[in-house]
Structure formats: C-alpha cells, structure tokens
Amino acid sequence: MGIQHVLIIDDEPDIRELLEITLGRMKLHTHSAASVREAKALLESETFDLCLTDMRLPDGDGIELVEHIQAYHPCLPVAVITAYGSMDTAVQALKSGAFDFVSKPVDLTTLRDLVSSALKLSAPSTTPPLDRTQDTAQDDDHLLGDAPAMRKLKGTIAKLARSQAPVYILGESGSGKERVAQEIHRLGPRAERPFVPVNCGAIPAELMESEFFGHMKGSFTGAVTDKQGLFQAAQGGTLFLDEVAELPLHMQVKLLRAIQERAIKPVGAAREISVDVRILSASHKNLANEVEGGRFRQDLYYRLNVIELKVPSLRERLEDLPRLADHILGRLAERWGEPPRRLSETAASQLAGYHYPGNVRELENILERAATLCDGAVIEAEDLQLPRGAESPNPGQHASRLSLEERLAHEERQVIQEALEAASGDRQQAAQRLGLSPRQLGFRLRRLGLESP
Template identity: 50%
Template sequence: MSVRSPRVLVVDDEADLRELLELTLVKMGLDVDSAATVAEARALLARHPYQLVLTDMRLPDGLGLELVRDVATTYKNTPIAVVTAFGSADNAVVALKAGAFDYIAKPVALDQLRLLVRSALRVHEAAPGVHSNGPADAEAVDGRLKGGSAVMAALRAQIGRLARSMAPIAIHGESGSGKELAAREIHARSPRAGQPFIAVNCGAIPEALMEAEFFGYRKGAFTGAADDRDGFFQAANGGTLLLDEVADLPLAMQVKLLRAIQERRVRKIGATSEEPVDVRLISATHKNLARCVEQGAFRQDLFYRLNVIELAVPPLRERQGDLPALADAILERLGGGGHKAALGPGVLEALAGYRFPGNVRELENILERALAFANDGVIEVADLALKAGQVSQGGDGVAVAASSAASSAISSSAPADLPANLPDYLIAIERDIILRALAQTQFNRTQAAQLLGISFRQLRYQMQKLNIQEPEA
C-alpha cells in the first residue's frame, strides 16, 4: 500500500503566482489543491485534511488573516503560512500573532518557499503532541524550569504552544531567572529539536567582530581570515538561534540584523552573493526593550520584528514553593558521581526567607559555595552566607530565626578581630584549605576532593576560580 504524499492548499487569486507555487510544490513531491477566494478555501478545508495551507493576505472576498484565524481555531494541527506584499512587515507580524506558522514575502523566492514548506511539514509530523528526544531535552528540563508552582506550570504550557510556530519570541525576565533554559525548552519541544540550538550573548562580542561572528566570512576577506568560516546564522541553519541580551546590540549591528531577519538571507564578509538561512529566532533580555526604544538605544522596527510573541520567565521570589525541587536538582548536579549533598535543619527555611535578587543562578552559586564549606556534604545554615539586606523580615519569623542562627554560628567560629573585607577573607580561607588538601595528596585532585567531601568536578571548578595551578614537576 503506497503512502500518500503530504497535501497542501494554496490560496491566491493571482493565477500566475498560484501556478508558480503549485509547480514548485508538485516538484517537491506534494499533492496540491488551489483556491482563489476565502470561500473556496473554506470549502476545501472542510472536505480534506491538509498538512499545510499557504495563503495570500489579500483575496477578492476577504483577507488571508480570516483563514489564519479559522485554521488556528478549527484545524489546530495544520500549519498555515501567509504570502505578504514586499515591505508589509506589519501584516506579517499581525498574521504571526493571529496564529500563522510563518510568512513569505513577494516576490516569492523559491528557495525560501522550499525552506518554509519543509519546516511546516516537520511541524505537522510532530502534531498533535510535539515531543522530542533530542539532546536539548535533558538540559532544558534541568535546573531553573523545575518546580510544580502555578507560574511554572503556566510557563511550561505556554512553551508547549509556542514550540510549533516559527514566530519570533522575545523572552523577558530578570538576570538568572532561566531565560536561556526557556529558549532551550522551546527548541527541545519543537520539530527542530534534532537541529542546532545556537545561543549568542550579544553583549560579549566586540563590536568590530559582530558582523563576522553573525554572518561569517570568506578566506582573505580581511587580515587574519585564513579560511572560510560560517557565522551564527549558518551554524543555526534548520534550528534555533537565541540572541541573548539582545538589548546590548549596537545600533549599526541592529540594522544588519534586521535585514537578515527580513530577507532570511545572509552574506558573508567578502562574498558576492547571499545565501538563504532557515532559522527560528528567539531573543532574550533582562532590560525593558520598549523603554530602550523610547530612549533611542534600540530600533523600533527591529523591536517590532523580534517582539512578535512575548514570554515572561518569573523571578524566583514568585515561585518559592519550587525551592525544594530546585535545591534538590542543583545539589544532585553539584554532587556528581553519585555523591549527593544534603541540607541540614533550617536551611530550606532560611532560603525561603531570602529575596534572591540573582534568582536561580544566585541559588546555584549560594549552594555551590556552601557545599565547599560544608562538613561531610551536609549544608548548614551557617554555610549559606546570605547577603545582608535581602532576608525577609515578615511572615512567621522562621527566616529571621534562621538568619539569627546563621549569625550565631558564624560569630562562634569567627576570629576575635573581625576581617575588614569578609569576601576576601573567606576566599583566602577556601584557598588555604584546598591547597592544604592538595599538598596532603601530592596534588592528586581525586583524593583531595574525597578529603574535602566534594566531587572532582567541583574541586576542579574551585581551583580554576581561585587560580590554583598544579606546580610544575
């Protein structure tokens, strides 16, 4: 029994364009039906299941936007893409917000059309329950996206809905709240999960290197260009590109990025032609992008293109019921090798009374540092060293009591002359203890880690952080 080819519905009142689209899709091995009006399209949709609908935005008896809403409501597992007039970015954004999977601009570039169709068919194959066993899954569900709080359940549900679309997503959230993990989860639950996920920190790239890093370059394009090199867009082709801290992009680069997003083509430095790229764009920032636009630091047209769908990642203080699950996951990761640390009495209560200005990243740092000081892998309240001024004074007093207990424990072990700089003092103590353990084991890091009750990986991290190097033989 033969397998039926995917069926596509093309809706356009321009006979020449409709014929071009039909011929291209048939050559791709697809079955194609066509309609010239909204009414004809609705009749065909009622009679046949389609794996993709491709519609013009302006039709004789209505707008393609009406079909977008119909399909998004009635045929939820059928992706619909729109054909927009050249330069009609507003229409494209409106269609994406209404539920369109993607868009393509006139005049239609056939290579871009083929990329769009392949992406849409992957989406349909993943329906109705988008799922992936790709490499990004384990990383995405780890750490900051754990927890059963209502806000996290809502976040995961929204991520599930967004995973099937190609619409750009702007993720907002405070530093350390898990914006990149949310982006990875979107990728992991999308039909692109088997393709690359490339995360770029826009604030960490020198301005002079940005164009080369984003778009690549040809050999000999400039001094030092010894070979051809792909940029971030080429590396993410077929997958997802995360522009982290996108608000830090300089204005000159914003112009070039906007053109790449609009044209879906990039040109390497030194190249004479552009090449198409199929990339799902996700941006993230802890800044208020709308305010950056008002202040002239961010282009309004780029903001409009990136901010099609918003996703807000809640701060830790709004999901403190997740603290036990988060702490458990972090300690399991820090322990490594089956040696899992534990929390002593009152530690969770002390953490619950803390405001976490650095969110889950700060929780990770606090627990990692506490584990370095903990005896036998059991973290006590005194090991937490929570920042002064961030401990809640309200509630039932548990946090205040825990904080007082920590102060008492610290004061009982502190020197008579208090250090002038506590962080430097603690770093010096930590460095001294690690050096003693290493000296005792003749710099055998595995044995030193066992002596200190920590994992080899954690010891290696602490050595790098404290610039402790093995002496030359």
C-alpha cells in the same frame, strides 16, 4: 507515513499552478481554493497537514483565514504569502498565529524549507510521552517546576514551538532565559538542527559583523581563511541573541536587514546568501525603555518582539524551591561522584525566606558553595552563608520592599552579574569594566554570596 495534504489558497491561477507543481515534486497532494469562502468549505470537508494562503483574496484576507484556522483547526500549521516588502503584514500574520510567511516573488528554495518545517508539526511524534514520575531525571536539561507561573510558561512555550515567529524573552538576570529559548527550539520542528546561543554583550563592536555574518579570506588584515558566521552556523535551526540590548546601533541596522531579507552578506563577499534561521532574543533590560531612550531601533524592536514571553523570577515561584534545590544538589553529587547532600530543616527554611535577586543562577551558586563547605551529608544554615539580613519577613516580599542595605546589595549584585555576563565569565575583564582590581571583585563576590568555589 501516508501522503500529506496541503491546501493552497490564492486567487491568481499562475501562482496556484506554481505552488501545485513545486509541492507535487515534494510528493505532496494539493487542494486549491481561490477565495476565503472556498477555503473554509474545504477545511470543513477535508483534512490537511498544511495551509498556504495569499494575504489578498477577493472576499477577505489571509489574516481572517489564520484566525479562523486558529479557532477551528488549531493543530493545522498555516503560512501566509505576502507582497514583497510587506513586513508589517507579515508581522501581523505571525501575531495572529501563522506558522511563517514567504514573500512574493516566491523563492522556491525558501518555500520548500518552510513546507518541510511545517509538515514536521503535522507528523505523528515517534517520542513516547514523558512519564511524570520520572520528571526529575527527564527534565535534567529542560524546565523544572510546577508552580502556577511555571505551568503557564510551559503552556506558552508549547504553543510558541509550533510557530516560526520571533520571540523576545524578558526576564531578570539568572532567571533561565536561555533555558527557555532552548526549550522552544527543542519542542519545535527545528529541533534536529543547531541551537546557537550568542551573548551580544560579549562580542567586541569591531568584530560583530564578522562574528554574525562571517568573512571571506583577505577581506581584512588577519582574515587568513574564510570564516563562517553565527547565522550560517545556525542554518536550519535557531539563533538565540542573548542580551540583545547590548548591540551597537550600527549592528542593529545590519541585523534588521538580515532578518527582513532572510539573507546575509559575509564581510568581503560579492553577494548575499540566503539563510533559514529562527530568531529568539532576550535581555534583562526593558527593550521598550531602550527604544524610548534612543539606544535601540524601534523597527528592529518590532521585528524581534513579535511575541513577548516573560520568564518568572524565582521569587514568583518559590513553591518550586525544594525541587530545584534537590535537583541542583543531585547534579553536584553526580559531578563530584559522591552521595548527594541534603538540607537541614533550618537551612531549607532560610532558603525559603531569601529573596534571590540573582534567581536560579544565584541559588545554584549558594548550594554549590554550601555543599563544598558542609562537613557531612547535611547542609546546615551556616553553610549557606546568605547575606546578612537576607531573610524576608514575608515570603512573597519583593526587592522593592527591602531595607536600604538590602537594596544596595541587590543593585550591586545585578551590576556585577551583568559585567560577568558581558565578559563571558572572565573575571579580569569584568573587573576592568567595573573599575576594580580582580582582588576587589573577588572580595565583593564573596561578600555578596556570588563566589563559586
């Protein structure tokens, strides 16, 4: 790789000199501009791998430059330098398409991390393009589907992977929100660093601070050694906060500070430590409604929801059903060391008419159970054991138009799935949350078609 070029835009000579020296020590070639006009002229005459711009310039502001670069140089990462505490400005820059931001006074370690990440986006890829004829094999751990809703989702993910902006992933239970977060991480400059998922609803409130930020030996009873928290585990990578709406209010305050200051303080530690993580979050709940109801802090909501990404339900992409079913059955066959089962026409037709309140996760459960129960290589309709009256008169029918019996089953499924997710799959704990015995929960899982063999 040849020498990489960085454009620095700041009207303060001292800051320009500091940035030039710092980047020069990173073996980067720098060009400087003191105004929007000078910057635009250099962008037209030279080729750059990264742009660093101050927010306040004599003839404009950094947002204007971010928007100009997005329009005329969309492959050029641009980071903004903001005044200390100007989080609203930083968020506005991220929404406009900035790769990331750094606050004044500029912390040189943070700056070097930012520059290194951004330059990975400009580096030529060493990975050959995917062969679409081998898509099923290549996408084993990625996103399957070519329905219009999925093509749109994949296009948005590719754009979001080029940014460090926090993304809030909204979608129904079982729709694949964690898979989407993994894909944003995989396609971005942090791909070689850890992806750390955490179910916020599964951590006891009294242990949350220690789990997120770590603790020092002796900081509380039982703290017999130093412990690394989730932020440290994700250092340089991505922290995915699933079911973020379940965070108690006291933890929301601490999380907000960690995100804004890019620093954490382990329990019992004397001082904060810097962290470099990208935050992705998700919930099946509507966070705006949670804010309105006083259950979620508005300031944290705005920091997490810089960009909102909606994951389509399976009902919105039924065109992908045959491919998804083949993929799931193939994966089961590989796991069991057997030839893959296939669906009879009647079974395939019944699957196509089902409304999938539990989305792809429910489809996986249905097919795993059916593959276990079927006698031969072909899965028949009766092997699917879909809930009674599950077929929709119209393939595009939504749960809101179902019969009373189906609506009640839909609601019951959602409540049970949420309890299981909050208990990390522990049935006994989920049953306690629901006020049921484990046996009663098992009966309901079988009746609703959620039982895994």
